[in-house]
Amino acid sequence: MATYTEYPPKGYRVRMSTYWWLDRWPYLKFTLREISSVFVAWFVIETLILLGALIDGPAEYARFQEFLRNPVMIALNVISLFFIVFHAITWFNLAPKAMAVRMGGKRVPALLISGPQYVAWAVVSAALAWLLLRG
Amino acid sequence: MHKRSNEPFVWLLFSAGGVVAALFIPVLLFLLFLAAPFGWVNPPSYDTVLGLAHSLIGRAFLLVLCILPLFHWAHRFRYTLYDGLQIKHLNEFVNTFCYGGAIVGSLVAIYLVFRLP
Amino acid sequence: MAEQIALEVTRFSPERDKVPTVQSFDVPLRKEWVVLDALNYVKDKVDGSLSFRWSCRMGVCGSCGMMVNGEPKLTCATFLTDYAPGPVRVEPLKNFPVMRDLIVEITDFLTKLSKVKPWLIRKKEKPLSEGEYLQTPEQLDSYKQFSMCINCLLCYAACPVYGLDPLFSGPAALALAQRYNMDSRDEGQSERLDILSQHDGIWGCTFVGECTQVCPKHVDPAGAIQQYKLTATQEWIKSMLMPWGGK
Numbered sequence: 001m002a003t004y005t006e007y008p009p010k011g012y013r014v015r016m017s018t019y020w021w022l023d024r025w026p027y028l029k030f031t032l033r034e035i036s037s038v039f040v041a042w043f044v045i046e047t048l049i050l051l052g053a054l055i056d057g058p059a060e061y062a063r064f065q066e067f068l069r070n071p072v073m074i075a076l077n078v079i080s081l082f083f084i085v086f087h088a089i090t091w092f093n094l095a096p097k098a099m100a101v102r103m104g105g106k107r108v109p110a111l112l113i114s115g116p117q118y119v120a121w122a123v124v125s126a127a128l129a130w131l132l133l134r135g
Numbered sequence: 136m137h138k139r140s141n142e143p144f145v146w147l148l149f150s151a152g153g154v155v156a157a158l159f160i161p162v163l164l165f166l167l168f169l170a171a172p173f174g175w176v177n178p179p180s181y182d183t184v185l186g187l188a189h190s191l192i193g194r195a196f197l198l199v200l201c202i203l204p205l206f207h208w209a210h211r212f213r214y215t216l217y218d219g220l221q222i223k224h225l226n227e228f229v230n231t232f233c234y235g236g237a238i239v240g241s242l243v244a245i246y247l248v249f250r251l252p
Numbered sequence: 253m254a255e256q257i258a259l260e261v262t263r264f265s266p267e268r269d270k271v272p273t274v275q276s277f278d279v280p281l282r283k284e285w286v287v288l289d290a291l292n293y294v295k296d297k298v299d300g301s302l303s304f305r306w307s308c309r310m311g312v313c314g315s316c317g318m319m320v321n322g323e324p325k326l327t328c329a330t331f332l333t334d335y336a337p338g339p340v341r342v343e344p345l346k347n348f349p350v351m352r353d354l355i356v357e358i359t360d361f362l363t364k365l366s367k368v369k370p371w372l373i374r375k376k377e378k379p380l381s382e383g384e385y386l387q388t389p390e391q392l393d394s395y396k397q398f399s400m401c402i403n404c405l406l407c408y409a410a411c412p413v414y415g416l417d418p419l420f421s422g423p424a425a426l427a428l429a430q431r432y433n434m435d436s437r438d439e440g441q442s443e444r445l446d447i448l449s450q451h452d453g454i455w456g457c458t459f460v461g462e463c464t465q466v467c468p469k470h471v472d473p474a475g476a477i478q479q480y481k482l483t484a485t486q487e488w489i490k491s492m493l494m495p496w497g498g499k
Contacts, residue, residue, distance in 0.1 A: 011348070011357040012271070016415045030460045041205060041208035041240075043156075044204050044208075047163075048240070050184075051197070051251065055251060080164060081165060085161050088160075092157065094459065097461075097464075097474060097475045097478055098475070124159060128163060128166070139446055139449040143489070217417075218412060
């Protein structure tokens with residue numbers, strides 16, 4: 001006589017492919033967003049190298065500038081810029097979802113949460129540009 | 136009763152790093168590593184950059200700029216490895232590589248910022 | 253001859269088959285027909301053994317969730333003409349074991365749902381003599397969206413984390429936990445947080461966001477989970493700063 005099991009293992013399971021993130025555009029967009037973190041880390045590494053050059057003096061600083069003109073570095077930094085801007089945009093757009101801000105009983109529209117962040121982004125960027133470029 | 140996870144700690148670092156990366160990195164990446172080497176803008180001289188960096192505010196800013204985004208990377212990349220490569224079973228190794236890497240990078244950053252002339 | 257469209261349906265009979273196969277049926281392409289109508293046409297007129305779940309046929313029971321051309325959909329709410337000239341591929345809901353044809357085993361979800369305690373938890377029950385609980389429209393508004401869930405499991409089919417990690421609680425269970433957390437009558441937030449502030453609870457979620465995209469009732473489970481993460485983090489900070497605090 002067969003034994004009774006409360007939840008007999010049953011059903012046909014399909015194992016998720018390693019390339020699941022290629023199956024649909026939203027998954028690919030998500031994966032690109034997550035990969036952007038690698039380029040964030042790359043920026044930090046570059047900045048640390050820059051600091052090292054600053055410590056070693058003007059000659060080393062000039063050599064670092066020269067190194068940045070190398071085509072491989074240009075390509076890497078252009079790609080990094082795209083990914084980091086992509087990170088910023090997806091980050092600001094997702095923030096309203098995580099915060100259920102209610103004022104006067106009604107949910108604050110998403111634009112009122114992401115909008116100020118874009119403004120802050122513009123202000124901060126302008127300020128840093130001014131600091132670096134005023135000479 | 137389950138003990139609540141300490142994940143909020145690393146999630147906070149991830150979020151803070153994400154904000155810092157989103158607000159500050161685009162313009163700095165563009166100016167310092169693309170525009171300046173090519174003279175698209177008046178490239179900031181050694182003295183200008185050092186002047187900004189070695190002030191007290193400059194050093195504090197550099198620490199924030201380097202440390203928090205590294206932890207942002209660590210947390211996000213850890214989950215990318217879990218989900219993208221499905222290597223959850225290697226999770227001790229993944230955690231050590233990611234958060235350990237961020238800690239090492241942070242220590243390097245602290246050292247360099249203090250050594251600025 | 254009236255217009256027809258090809259319906260490619262997964263067939264799987266565990267007694268007979270080792271792997272699922274695909275069978276194609278030609279069904280009439282009527283402008284007011286949904287995919288569920290096409291499936292019922294096949295079952296009534298062509299092959300009575302085709303097995304699938306459905307009930308209300310109007311998008312409130314959550315029974316008829318299936319993959320239509322690779323997207324999780326309620327078959328009672330998906331028009332055939334949107335896929336003309338076809339073919340329309342109908343497969344069982346992704347990320348769940350297939351029991352037969354288009355029917356999936358959802359016990360895992362039911363277990364995870366009970367785990368989150370989806371009911372009002374009171375420290376002490378209010379006696380009947382004190383009358384009803386009163387709730388303002390604003391208080392209702394703070395959790396109403398999450399209460400619209402019909403347990404159709406389209407979000408689980410869309411969630412890659414659930415597909416990759418069988419221990420993950422999943423979007424609907426977490427959204428329903430939040431529905432009770434946000435209810436002004438509930439006093440069980442701390443109890444639920446103990447259970448859900450874990451890796452297989454809210455922290456497994458990486459905010460892909462597809463669950464919200466496919467939800468037919470606009471529950472926004474992704475939003476619920478991120479809000480819950482914020483709450484959990486606030487509670488964590490409080491417990492770090494004031495470890496002596498009671499629950």
